[in-house]
Amino acid sequence: MRNFNVAVCVLTLGMAVSAQAVTQGTVEFDGKLITETCSIDTDSQAIIVNLPTLSTQTLSDAGAVGGSRSFDIKVSDCPTGEGAAITKVAAHFEAIGGTGVNSVTGNLTNAYTGTEPKATNVEVRLFDADGATQLALGNTGTAFSIDSKAGTATMRYYGAYYATGATTPGKVYAKAQYTLAYP
Numbered sequence: 001m002r003n004f005n006v007a008v009c010v011l012t013l014g015m016a017v018s019a020q021a022v023t024q025g026t027v028e029f030d031g032k033l034i035t036e037t038c039s040i041d042t043d044s045q046a047i048i049v050n051l052p053t054l055s056t057q058t059l060s061d062a063g064a065v066g067g068s069r070s071f072d073i074k075v076s077d078c079p080t081g082e083g084a085a086i087t088k089v090a091a092h093f094e095a096i097g098g099t100g101v102n103s104v105t106g107n108l109t110n111a112y113t114g115t116e117p118k119a120t121n122v123e124v125r126l127f128d129a130d131g132a133t134q135l136a137l138g139n140t141g142t143a144f145s146i147d148s149k150a151g152t153a154t155m156r157y158y159g160a161y162y163a164t165g166a167t168t169p170g171k172v173y174a175k176a177q178y179t180l181a182y183p
Helices: 002-022
Strands: 065-076 088-095 120-127 153-168 176-181
Touching (some): 088 153
Antiparallel strands (some): 088 176
16 A cells, blocks of 8 residues: 555656646747948938839738839848858847837838828738748848859848738838848
């Protein structure tokens, strides 16, 4: 009987430890910083993308996308030569100050605050270099090769309207920041 009680205690203790382990975990962060980097060209430091004026009928259903426009980020003064530490560059997009992003869709929210009416149920979605794959905020876009002789690169990404429901007419404004990343 004593062995049975010991076995029950061991099993009970094992289940308690097992249950506790399920409610805890760890997150490890692994990264790298480098000294050799590229410089963002002056004309790429504050990019304005003028999205086209569209009808609300184009964006009448949740998930509708329209008005895609490309934008280029140009860099120069990248390390060159055979021993260069970096050979590719990409843009890592983030919301400014942690606001202005819909955590469900990964899109920029409409932050228009001017005197004209503000459009509703519309966000701005970033797209990767192919113009079709969503680039949610907090992610890094496709890496582009650095010209090994000139030390330059041009990265192309896209932005477009994204409907979260039936849109209403008005102005749309969104802003993100980007940081150069070296995958």
